[in-house]
Amino acid sequence: MSLASPSPAGPLIPQTFIKPLQDPRRCRGAPRRAAGGGCPGSGRRSPGARPARPDAAAMAQENAAFSPGPEEPPRRRGRQRYVEKDGRCNVQQGNVRETYRYLTDLFTTLVDLQWRLSLLFFVLAYALTWLFFGAIWWLIAYGRGDLEHLEDTAWTPCVNNLNGFVAAFLFSIETETTIGYGHRVITDQCPEGIVLLLLQAILGSMVNAFMVGCMFVKISQPNKRAATLVFSSHAVVSLRDGRLCLMFRVGDLRSSHIVEASIRAKLIRSRQTLEGEFIPLHQTDLSVGFDTGDDRLFLVSPLVISHEIDAASPFWEASRRALERDDFEIVVILEGMVEATGMTCQARSSYLVDEVLWGHRFTSVLTLEDGFYEVDYASFHETFEVPTPSCSARELAEAAARLDAHLYWSIPSRLDEKVEEEGAGEGAGEEAGADKEQNGCLPPPETESKV
Numbered sequence: 001m002s003l004a005s006p007s008p009a010g011p012l013i014p015q016t017f018i019k020p021l022q023d024p025r026r027c028r029g030a031p032r033r034a035a036g037g038g039c040p041g042s043g044r045r046s047p048g049a050r051p052a053r054p055d056a057a058a059m060a061q062e063n064a065a066f067s068p069g070p071e072e073p074p075r076r077r078g079r080q081r082y083v084e085k086d087g088r089c090n091v092q093q094g095n096v097r098e099t100y101r102y103l104t105d106l107f108t109t110l111v112d113l114q115w116r117l118s119l120l121f122f123v124l125a126y127a128l129t130w131l132f133f134g135a136i137w138w139l140i141a142y143g144r145g146d147l148e149h150l151e152d153t154a155w156t157p158c159v160n161n162l163n164g165f166v167a168a169f170l171f172s173i174e175t176e177t178t179i180g181y182g183h184r185v186i187t188d189q190c191p192e193g194i195v196l197l198l199l200q201a202i203l204g205s206m207v208n209a210f211m212v213g214c215m216f217v218k219i220s221q222p223n224k225r226a227a228t229l230v231f232s233s234h235a236v237v238s239l240r241d242g243r244l245c246l247m248f249r250v251g252d253l254r255s256s257h258i259v260e261a262s263i264r265a266k267l268i269r270s271r272q273t274l275e276g277e278f279i280p281l282h283q284t285d286l287s288v289g290f291d292t293g294d295d296r297l298f299l300v301s302p303l304v305i306s307h308e309i310d311a312a313s314p315f316w317e318a319s320r321r322a323l324e325r326d327d328f329e330i331v332v333i334l335e336g337m338v339e340a341t342g343m344t345c346q347a348r349s350s351y352l353v354d355e356v357l358w359g360h361r362f363t364s365v366l367t368l369e370d371g372f373y374e375v376d377y378a379s380f381h382e383t384f385e386v387p388t389p390s391c392s393a394r395e396l397a398e399a400a401a402r403l404d405a406h407l408y409w410s411i412p413s414r415l416d417e418k419v420e421e422e423g424a425g426e427g428a429g430e431e432a433g434a435d436k437e438q439n440g441c442l443p444p445p446e447t448e449s450k451v
Helices: 056-066 100-104 106-112 115-144 165-176 191-219 224-228 320-325 393-402 414-423 426-439
Strands: 229-231 235-240 243-252 258-272 278-285 303-308 329-338 344-352 356-358 360-362 366-368 373-375 383-385
Touching (some): 106 115, 115 165, 115 191, 165 191, 224 229, 235 360, 243 360, 320 356
Parallel strands (some): 235 356
Antiparallel strands (some): 258 278, 360 383, 366 373
């Protein structure tokens, strides 16, 4: 299969599939051309005559002019998040057959309901209770014959002036809500009415305590407080005190602080055991200072949380390129007590592979003003590039142990390559190349722009 001549406007296209393209704007109103032209209906040819064979170079040039640009390489399908950036967990419970378990913890079930369902249940709880006891008061009056002696002044009813179901319903509301009796009042000649009055008073108090408690807990839930706890949009990997560290930033937008704040990080990735068992969402702890107490935060201003990539870290043997080819999710969890209510608050976020920037560091957001520190949250998510080795932490540790201190910084990074290309001498380039071969670190790809 022959190939058409290459054109800067498009890729090489097999000659067999090249056809003269038809541009409607060009063909509209154009004069008829010779047989075999590109426009439909142009030209005539006699019966039995063969169409003229178009020139291959002309067809290739015409095809390249209308063909799209170079085809982009297929992108890797994005990983399904386990935890969204706003903290919502992407997990849905399905085929739950033992739904009666929700009723064993009715209070939590009602608190977890949506607001419209909670309000509906709140209204129904009171309305049904009033209707139920109103019906019982009406049945007592009907069973005693009070409704048949409404005009008899010598008759002592169970409830004065109770002349129908509506009056019984209103008496039930007055009894349960303790509004106070008017001209409808229970008499001492009705023992069953006295017992019912006690039951409704007790049950009404229980309904009040239960429903008001549910609404109070739902209103005072610290879920909205977590919305003012922010995480950086990206995580970064760079050197800190000579060691590779994975870092992200957290901050609190409110002036009232989170008490006893602590931070955790989890690595979510799939793995297969030696026995062949596949674990799709295996969780691994990322140390953020639990042993040293650095995981307990004084979150007054934004803080950069650091995970040192050491021999105990799952990223110990991950270089820059290996990290970009990997498939994982880092879930970060910030917990603490709300200063105003004392309730526990939890904020969550996550970072995928393409949200981890190698060779970057966070821009400072704290400045010293006249008598106070000012936090500029406009730069909270900004990062900038710093010289960072592209090799793994294990290779970096071996190179640091093998090389002198001044050669230690010759491990190639994106910024080092840029400096070498812009004007470093040949001797410096040869020295950096020798160091690169000695420590086994791979050169990084092209420089990324500032986030």
